[in-house]
Amino acid sequence: MRAFESVHPAAAFAYFISVLLVAMFTAHPVLLCEALLGAVLFCAILSAKGFWKNMASYVPLFAIIALSNPLFSHNGVTMLFFLNGNPVTLEAVLYGADIAVMLIAVIYWFQCYSFVMTSDKFLYLFGKAIPKLSLVLSMALRFIPLFKAQLIRVNRAQKAMGLYSGKSFTDKLRSAGRVLLALITWSLENAVETGDSMRARGYGLHGRSHFALFRFTGRDGVLLGISAALTGLTLTGRALGGADFAFYPRITGISTAPLSLAVYLAFGALTLLPFIIETEESLKWTYFVSKI
Amino acid sequence: MNNKIKKLLRYSILLLAIPAVILPGVTVFKDRQYAFISLAVVLLACVPFFLSFERRKGNGKLLILIAVMAALSSLGRFVFAAVPGFKPVTALVVITAIYFGAEAGFMTGALSALVSNFYFGQGPWTPFQMFSWGLLGLIAGLLAGKLRGSRTLLLLYGVLAGAAYSLMMDTWSTLWMDGTFSLARYAAYVAASLPWMAIYAASNVVFLLIFGKAIGQILERLKYKYGIGEQLDERGADDCDRLQ
Incomplete structure (x- = not known):
């Protein structure tokens, strides 16, 4: 259990939304690099395996996006060379790299999100506001592993009966189709029975309470306050022009005006927040262990 | 009032x-x-x-049906994950829409995108997929009478839906990459995704052809057996409301 996983769902959700709100909608290289750094550090702490798996698949993606952008975009004044009679510009290459950094940062943040904000937390947050939708969502999420297990069972049964043929493509498709139809019938009947059973136990009746382990503590309040303040600072700075950056026609330099520095600093602090919390926790842990 | x-x-x-x-x-x-x-x-x-x-009142069982269809189409993405682009999501959404109406179609489409992306990766594309699949379900639901009557029309809708899905996702890619809508890039993306568009359309046709009638029969039977999605009388509606 990582420290950030024990944060109250409301604080964690607000944190992720704020970071994504800035990271998804900026093209400023400094902000994007901060977003990527924060996400990569956070993801590496949460799950080292997921981190490396992503690394392997996203570095090529990065290269493809960065290199393909000049093929579509011929804006920019610094020409590097001509490809099939079309100019390839430095600005277009750098813009491609910039967007690639953004996409990878956003993907990493979403990965951290799904690691921390498990569906029970999501349903805890929104169960009151959108009860029917969250019920459908939680049922669908539960059905997927259930149906998967049933799919394997049906498959085995059909194979044992000699009905499953894998000789030609059409045979395979027909066999898979038979399995899928059996699964659909089974799952629909099963689900209707689940519904009847839920009704019999009084699901959704007035006055029924739900059990949840989450408690909003002072620590969550502090986290919420800090992330709100840092996000507010970043967005205000952006609105005032503190994070303006243009690739076309010529790349503008990275501004070092006090306002811009404040924006970089605020967003940098925001993205590193989980990393700081986790590091602090693990330092505390080693300290306590060392005293035993 | x-x-x-x-x-x-x-x-x-x-x-x-x-x-x-x-x-x-x-x-x-x-x-x-x-x-x-x-x-x-x-x-x-x-x-x-x-x-x-x-x-909406009185849709307790429809709720469960939508959850099942969304889970099944997500599972379909797993089962056919080895063949990129070849997925039964649109076909299942269209079938649900035809038998249970436009609203059920939209919900199944939107939730299929949301739920399956819990496994395939959420991202800024999730809302666009939700909207695209939802819209395809909505339109299928509005055309339900015609699509149910004629197989040719159903398959034609499958082809068009595949193309529309591809075009809508290309719009997303263009807006996302350029920060503005560049027609040249859109054309380039559309051209690059033509093979995908063909796969989407083909998979819709294949799935509708193989499963359309069979799943339709299953759904009809369920409708009859459990009264899902039917106009319920007062007592029935009250009964279902307790579910919510």
Whole structure:
């Protein structure tokens, strides 16, 4: 259990939304690099395996996006060379790299999100506001592993009966189709029975309470306050022009005006927040262990 | 009367919300304004459907059916994960829409995208997929009478739906990459995704051809056996409401 996983769902959700709100909608290289750094550090702490798996698949993606952008975009004044009679510009290459950094940062943040904000937390947050939708969502999420297990069972049964043929493509498709139809019938009947059973136990009746382990503590309040303040600072700075950056026609330099520095600093602090919390926790842990 | 005013208010709030999103989008997110605005508008466009679904009375069993269909189409993405682009999602959404109406179609489409992306990776594309699949389900539901009557029309809808899905996702890619809508890039993306479009269309036709009738029979039988999605009489509706 990582420290950030024990944060109250409301604080964690607000944190992720704020970071994504800035990271998804900026093209400023400094902000994007901060977003990527924060996400990569956070993801590496949460799950080292997921981190490396992503690394392997996203570095090529990065290269493809960065290199393909000049093929579509011929804006920019610094020409590097001509490809099939079309100019390839430095600005277009750098813009491609910039967007690639953004996409990878956003993907990493979403990965951290799904690691921390498990569906029970999501349903805890929104169960009151959108009860029917969250019920459908939680049922669908539960059905997927259930149906998967049933799919394997049906498959085995059909194979044992000699009905499953894998000789030609059409045979395979027909066999898979038979399995899928059996699964659909089974799952629909099963689900209707689940519904009847839920009704019999009084699901959704007035006055029924739900059990949840989450408690909003002072620590969550502090986290919420800090992330709100840092996000507010970043967005205000952006609105005032503190994070303006243009690739076309010529790349503008990275501004070092006090306002811009404040924006970089605020967003940098925001993205590193989980990393700081986790590091602090693990330092505390080693300290306590060392005293035993 | 009171209800009507409330309803009117709800929709006018939505109408106001869209410009309200555009304003901060332009001032705060300057160079990425199109990405922000398109994402926000697509999300807001889903809201009325979700709200009216949330407020509808007597759809307890329909609720479960939508959950099942969304789970099945997500599972379909797994089963056919080895063949990229070849997925039964659109076909299942269309079939659900034909038998249970436009609203069920939209909900199944939108939730299929949301639920399956819990496994395939959430991202800024999720709202666009939700909206695209939802819209395809909605239109299929509106054309239900015709699509159910003629197999040719159903298959034609499958082809068009595959093409439309591809075009809608290309719009997303273009807006996302350029921060503006560049027609040249859109054309390039459409050209690059033509093979995908063909695969989408082909998979829709194959799945509708193989499963269309069979799943339809299953759904008809369920409708008859459990009374899902039927106009319920007063007592029946009350009964179902307790579920919610």
